[in-house]
Amino acid sequence: MNMREMQKMQQKLMKMQEELENSQFTGTAGGGAVTITVSGKFEVTGVKIDPEAFSADEIEDLEAMIKAAAKDAFDHANEAQQKLVMNATGGMKIPGLF
Numbered sequence: 891m892n893m894r895e896m897q898k899m900q901q902k903l904m905k906m907q908e909e910l911e912n913s914q915f916t917g918t919a920g921g922g923a924v925t926i927t928v929s930g931k932f933e934v935t936g937v938k939i940d941p942e943a944f945s946a947d948e949i950e951d952l953e954a955m956i957k958a959a960a961k962d963a964f965d966h967a968n969e970a971q972q973k974l975v976m977n978a979t980g981g982m983k984i985p986g987l988f
Contacts, residue, residue, distance in 0.1 A: 903978040910974050917962025919955035926959040928967050934960065 909929040918925050923943035927936035935955070944952050 893921070899978065902979075903974075906974045906978055910970055913967075913970065915963050915970065917959045917966060919958035919962065920951075924952070924955040924959040926956065926963045926965040928960075930967055930970065932964060932967055936956035 910982060913930045914927050914935060915930070916927045918957075920943060921942045925933060925936075925938040929935050939952065
């Protein structure tokens with residue numbers, strides 16, 4: 891791969907990374923009772939809890955569902971990040987990239 895091709899790939903990767911960082915990924919738990927949204931930067935940007943789904947004595951269940959929904963959202967963001975790398979590099983491993 892020559893220098894020009896590497897620069898093109900780097901520019902393409904930077905654009906794709908920017909698009910990823912501006913994306914939102916949603917994770918749910920409890921059949922939608924808890925929804926968490928994270929950015930492509932893995933920052934929590936939203937939490938929604940269906941008030942009809944929980945009573946005061948179900949706080950432990952709610953806490954577990956929040957953790958599960960957060961993990962689901964982070965998994966979606968991580969999967970998108972991995973696809974970005976695979977698409978940008980054609981499957982070639984580049985040290986220090988993500």
